[in-house]
Amino acid sequence: MSTVVKDTHHDEHPSGIMRWLTTTNHKDIGSLYLWFALIMFFIGGLMALVIRSELFQPGLQFVDPQFFNSMTTMHALVMIFGVVMPAFTGLANWMIPIMIGGPDMALPRMNNYSFWIMPFAFSMLLSTLFMDGGAPAGGWTLYPPLSLQTGDAFPFLIFAIHFMGLSSIMGAINIVATILNMRAPGMTLMKMPLFVWTWLITAFLLIAVMPVLAGGVTMLLTDKFFGTSFFNAAGGGDPVMFQHIFWFFGHPEVYILILPSFGVVSAIIPTFARKPLFGYSSMVYATASIAFLSFIVWAHHMFTVGMPLAGEVFFMLATMLIAVPTGVKVFNWVTTMWRGAMTFETPMLFAIGFIVMFTIGGFSGLMLAITPADFQYHDTYFVVAHFHYVLVPGSIFAIMAAVYFWLPKWTGNMYPETLGKVHFWLSTFFVNLTFFPMHFVGLAGMPRRIPDYSLQFADYNMIASFGAFGFGFAQLIFVYLIVKTIRGGEKATDEVWEGAEGLEWTLSSPPPYHSFNTPPVIK
Amino acid sequence: MGTVKKLIFVCVFMFFFSFALIPLYNIICDVTGLNGNTSNLKEKVNTFSEVVSTEKLNIQFISHEVNKNKLEFKPKEFEMTISPGKVYSTLYVATNKSNSKIVGQAIPSVSPNEAAKYLKKLECFCFEEQTFKPGEVVELPLYFAIDEKMPKRIKTITLSYSFFEAIDVSKKN
Numbered sequence: 001m002s003t004v005v006k007d008t009h010h011d012e013h014p015s016g017i018m019r020w021l022t023t024t025n026h027k028d029i030g031s032l033y034l035w036f037a038l039i040m041f042f043i044g045g046l047m048a049l050v051i052r053s054e055l056f057q058p059g060l061q062f063v064d065p066q067f068f069n070s071m072t073t074m075h076a077l078v079m080i081f082g083v084v085m086p087a088f089t090g091l092a093n094w095m096i097p098i099m100i101g102g103p104d105m106a107l108p109r110m111n112n113y114s115f116w117i118m119p120f121a122f123s124m125l126l127s128t129l130f131m132d133g134g135a136p137a138g139g140w141t142l143y144p145p146l147s148l149q150t151g152d153a154f155p156f157l158i159f160a161i162h163f164m165g166l167s168s169i170m171g172a173i174n175i176v177a178t179i180l181n182m183r184a185p186g187m188t189l190m191k192m193p194l195f196v197w198t199w200l201i202t203a204f205l206l207i208a209v210m211p212v213l214a215g216g217v218t219m220l221l222t223d224k225f226f227g228t229s230f231f232n233a234a235g236g237g238d239p240v241m242f243q244h245i246f247w248f249f250g251h252p253e254v255y256i257l258i259l260p261s262f263g264v265v266s267a268i269i270p271t272f273a274r275k276p277l278f279g280y281s282s283m284v285y286a287t288a289s290i291a292f293l294s295f296i297v298w299a300h301h302m303f304t305v306g307m308p309l310a311g312e313v314f315f316m317l318a319t320m321l322i323a324v325p326t327g328v329k330v331f332n333w334v335t336t337m338w339r340g341a342m343t344f345e346t347p348m349l350f351a352i353g354f355i356v357m358f359t360i361g362g363f364s365g366l367m368l369a370i371t372p373a374d375f376q377y378h379d380t381y382f383v384v385a386h387f388h389y390v391l392v393p394g395s396i397f398a399i400m401a402a403v404y405f406w407l408p409k410w411t412g413n414m415y416p417e418t419l420g421k422v423h424f425w426l427s428t429f430f431v432n433l434t435f436f437p438m439h440f441v442g443l444a445g446m447p448r449r450i451p452d453y454s455l456q457f458a459d460y461n462m463i464a465s466f467g468a469f470g471f472g473f474a475q476l477i478f479v480y481l482i483v484k485t486i487r488g489g490e491k492a493t494d495e496v497w498e499g500a501e502g503l504e505w506t507l508s509s510p511p512p513y514h515s516f517n518t519p520p521v522i523k
Numbered sequence: 524m525g526t527v528k529k530l531i532f533v534c535v536f537m538f539f540f541s542f543a544l545i546p547l548y549n550i551i552c553d554v555t556g557l558n559g560n561t562s563n564l565k566e567k568v569n570t571f572s573e574v575v576s577t578e579k580l581n582i583q584f585i586s587h588e589v590n591k592n593k594l595e596f597k598p599k600e601f602e603m604t605i606s607p608g609k610v611y612s613t614l615y616v617a618t619n620k621s622n623s624k625i626v627g628q629a630i631p632s633v634s635p636n637e638a639a640k641y642l643k644k645l646e647c648f649c650f651e652e653q654t655f656k657p658g659e660v661v662e663l664p665l666y667f668a669i670d671e672k673m674p675k676r677i678k679t680i681t682l683s684y685s686f687f688e689a690i691d692v693s694k695k696n
Contacts, residue, residue, distance in 0.1 A: 032581055173527055173530045176530055180526050208533065209537070215537075215538050234631065235687070245541055248544065442544035
C-alpha cells in the first residue's frame with residue numbers, strides 16, 4: 001500500500017515508572033488504558049461474583065442486603081466507566097493514529113492527563129467501600145431520593161463521576177481533533193476504516209452527553225448539601241426530572257458502549273472472510289442514524305413512571321426505529337461473510353460470537369421497547385439479561401476480539417491460537433449459562449437488585465451462579481495469554497493476517513515507537 | 524486549534540443545557556399538553572360552560588402528612604359524588620400539634636394523570652403559602668369543578684395533597 005519510513009532514532013524515553021507517568025505517546029497511553037481496563041475488569045468481576053454467590057441460593061447467606069446493593073451499584077459503575085469505556089479509548093489511542101496515517105494523537109499532553117485522571121477517579125470511587133454508611137447502594141442510576149440517602153460516600157461518588165466524565169470528554173475531544181486534523185493526505189472521510197468512523201461518532205456522543213451527566217449529578221450534590229430543590233418535592237422539585245436528565249445522558253451512553261464494537265467487528269469480519277466489507281457507506285450512515293436516534297428515546301427507560309399515553313407511544317416507536325439501522329449493520333456483516341473464504345481464528349470467533357449474541361440482546365431490547373409489555377418486564381431480571389447480553393458478549397467480546405486481532409501487531413508475537421480458542425469457547429458457554437436463565441426468571445417476575453428471592457427461582461439462579469464463576473475463571477486464561485504473548489512467542493509478520501487490509505498492517509510488528517512521521521501514500 | 528475550541532464550547536453548552544432541561548420540560552409539557560401535573564393556579568370561571576352534565580362520578584380526597592407529629596392534615600370529607608360542570612366546595616383541616624409556627628404549602632396531585640387537566644380549582648389553599656400558629660386548627664377551603672369535556676371512561680378521580688414545610692436553607696443539615 002505504501003512505503004513506510006521507519007524512524008527509530010526518536011525512540012528515547014525515560015525508563016521505569018517515569019516513562020508511563022510522563023508519556024505522551026499514543027501507543028503507551030493506549031496500553032495504559034487497556035491495562036487499566038483489564039485490572040478494573042477483575043475488580044468489577046469480583047463484585048459480580050459476590051452478587052452471584054449471594055444469589056446462589058434463596059435466603060441471605062454471605063453478605064448483608066446493604067452491601068449487596070453496594071455491590072450491584074459499584075459493579076455497574078466499575079464495568080461501565082472503568083472497563084468498557086477505557087478499553088475502547090485505549091483501542092482508539094493505539095489504532096486511530098496508525099489507521100489514518102497520522103504521527104500521534106492531536107493533543108498528546110492532554111492525552112496523558114485524560115488517562116492519569118482515571119486512577120484517581122477510581123481510587124476515590126473504590127475508597128467508598130471502606131466508609132461509614134458504606135459504598136453507594138442506590139443503583140448506578142443514582143435516582144433521588146434514594147441516592148441522597150447515601151452516607152459519607154456521596155460526595156466521593158459525585159466527584160468520582162465528575163472526574164470520569166472529565167477524562168472521557170478530554171479523550172473524546174482528542175479523538176475528534178485527531179480524526180479531523182491528523183489524517184494522511186488522501187485519507188478522505190469516506191476512506192477511513194469503520195473503527196475510526198464509529199469512534200468519531202462515539203466521541204461526538206461523549207462530548208454531547210457527559211456534560212449532561214455532570215450537570216445532573218451536580219444538582220444531586222447541591223440538593224444534598226446546599227438546600228436546592230431540583231429533585232426535592234418538598235421544595236417544588238420533581239424526582240422524576242432526575243430520571244429524565246439521567247437518561248438523556250444514559251441512552252446515548254449505551255451507544256457509546258457499543259458503537260466502537262461495531263467498528264471492531266467491521267474490521268475483523270472482512271479480514272477473515274477475505275472479502276471487503278459489504279455496504280461500507282450504509283454502515284457509516286447506519287452508525288450516524290443510531291447516534292441521532294439515541295437522543296430521542298431516553299424515556300423508554302422510565303415507561304412506568306406515569307407518562308402520558310402520547311409520550312409512551314412516541315418513545316416506543318422511536319425505540320423500535322433503532323432496530324432498522326442496527327439491522328442494516330447485522331445484515332451487512334452476514335453478507336460480508338456470505339461466500340467468503342472464511343477461517344476461524346480467535347478474533348473471528350469472538351466477532352461471530354458478538355454478532356449472534358449481540359443480536360439476542362437486541363431482540364430482548366425490542367421486547368422491552370413495547371410499552372405495555374415493559375410494564376411486566378420493568379426492573380426484573382429480564383432487563384438484567386438484556387443489557388448483559390449486549391454488554392458482555394457484545395461490548396466485552398468485541399474488546400477481546402480487538403485484543404486478539406491486534407495483539408500480534410502490538411507485541412510482534414503471535415498469541416497461542418489453541419488457548420485463544422479455548423478461551424472463546426469457555427467464555428461463550430459460561431456467558432450463556434449465566435445470562436440466558438435470567439430471561440426466564442425475569443419473565444416469571446424475579447425483581448432485580450434484591451439479595452433474596454422466592455423459592456421458584458432457585459434452580460435457574462443456581463445455574464446462573466455456576467455460569468458466572470465459570471466465566472470469571474475463564475478470563476484468567478485471557479490474562480495468561482496476554483502476558484505470555486508480550487513475553488515472546490512465534491514472531492508475527494507485518495501483515496499478521498492473510499486477508500488484512502489497512503495502514504496498520506503496513507507497519508512493522510511491533511510498530512516503531514513513532515510511526516508515520518512521514519505521511520503514507522494512500523491509494 | 525479551531526476544532527478543540529468548538530468542542531469545548533459544545534461541552535460547556537451541554538453542561539448548562541442540563542440545567543436548562545428543567546424549565547424546558549415544563550414548557551414543552553405545557554405547550555404540547557403532555558402534562559400530568561394538576562395546575563397550582565387559579566382557573567377562570569368562564570373557561571368552561573355552564574352546562575351541567577347528568578353524568579355522575581366520584582371524587583376522593585386524600586392527604587399525605589409528611590410529619591404527622593407536627594402537623595395533622597386531613598380532608599373533612601373523604602369522598603363526594605359530583606357532576607361535571609358544577610362547582611363544588613370541600614374543606615381540609617390542618618392542626619398544628621407542635622409548639623412552633625409552621626410555614627409551608629400543600630402540593631396537589633391527581634390520579635389518574637389524565638384527569639388532571641379537567642380538574643379546575645377556583646379557590647384553593649394550595650395557591651399560596653400557609654402559616655399555622657402553635658396549637659391552631661384551621662379549615663382550608665377548596666372550590667373546584669370538573670370540566671365536562673373529561674373522557675366518560677373516568678369514573679373516579681383522586682385528589683391528593685401533601686403538605687410540605689417551606690425549606691429553611693439556613694437550617695438544613
